[in-house]
Amino acid sequence: MTEAPPRGVTPPAASSDAAAATQDEINAEIAAIAATRTGDEPQPRLDYAPYRSSILRHPTKALHQADPELVELVAPVFGHQDVDALESNLTIQHRGEPLGERIVVTGRIIDGDGRPVANQLVEIWQANASGRYAHQRDQHPAPLDPNFTGTGRCLTGPDGSYRFTTIKPGPYPWRNHDNAWRPAHIHFSLFGTDFTQRMITQMYFPGDPLFAIDPIFQSIVDPKARERLIATYDHGVTVPETSTGYRWDIVLTGGHRTWTEPS
Numbered sequence: 001m002t003e004a005p006p007r008g009v010t011p012p013a014a015s016s017d018a019a020a021a022t023q024d025e026i027n028a029e030i031a032a033i034a035a036t037r038t039g040d041e042p043q044p045r046l047d048y049a050p051y052r053s054s055i056l057r058h059p060t061k062a063l064h065q066a067d068p069e070l071v072e073l074v075a076p077v078f079g080h081q082d083v084d085a086l087e088s089n090l091t092i093q094h095r096g097e098p099l100g101e102r103i104v105v106t107g108r109i110i111d112g113d114g115r116p117v118a119n120q121l122v123e124i125w126q127a128n129a130s131g132r133y134a135h136q137r138d139q140h141p142a143p144l145d146p147n148f149t150g151t152g153r154c155l156t157g158p159d160g161s162y163r164f165t166t167i168k169p170g171p172y173p174w175r176n177h178d179n180a181w182r183p184a185h186i187h188f189s190l191f192g193t194d195f196t197q198r199m200i201t202q203m204y205f206p207g208d209p210l211f212a213i214d215p216i217f218q219s220i221v222d223p224k225a226r227e228r229l230i231a232t233y234d235h236g237v238t239v240p241e242t243s244t245g246y247r248w249d250i251v252l253t254g255g256h257r258t259w260t261e262p263s
């Protein structure tokens with residue numbers, strides 16, 4: 001299991017001026033940029049000023065083409081036999097029961113034509129029910145849960161399906177601006193057959209009141225593209241007496257593809 005990456009964990013503000021911005025000021029910036037949208041725009045604005053640290057760290061050069069065969073000679077590899085079925089259950093990794101709302105998150109990974117993408121390594125990482133990551137960079141004063149690490153993985157089945165049992169993460173503060181809070185989300189990483197084939201994205205929960213004021217979510221200025229990052233509550237996935245259920249499909253290609261970070 002790879003350690004939970006620090007991506008998305010309380011990134012520092014780009015400057016002291018940025019840290020002083022109020023939520024109202026950020027909202028105004030979000031609205032001004034949204035007004036510039038002229039059509040479908042499924043990918044996020046990478047240089048998105050309301051998301052302060054994107055100003056300094058967004059890509060400014062074209063991606064390098066890597067020789068996939070050469071990369072495979074030196075890159076880490078994983079074998080499908082290395083992924084235990086129990087690793088998809090984030091609620092059984094410790095002696096005790098983690099706190100919070102137990103949920104199932106399931107869906108399919110498909111291409112733009114609806115064909116399943118089988119044997120995909122799906123990794124997730126997330127905050128606990130209190131909105132705290134088990135990561136050294138997250139030091140905000142919400143409690144850690146000794147029974148919850150917040151990382152899991154599985155392989156997609158022949159129909160492209162994945163399934164995790166976990167805890168619904170809480171929203172958490174970050175230092176983008178004054179009183180900045182991220183909507184609850186789960187980070188997803190997908191590996192294809194080669195190490196160069198990695199995609200990273202985030203899944204959100206329906207009805208979150210923080211959507212409208214979150215610069216990361218709003219950096220995808222196309223509302224339809226944002227909607228594709230939000231899971232659906234599915235009572236058919238809900239397990240009696242145990243957990244509520246959410247469904248979220250990931251589309252890798254085509255006009256309805258799920259947003260993923262450029263790799």
Ligand SMILES: [Fe+2]
Nearest residue numbers: 007008009187
């Ligand atoms: Fe996060």
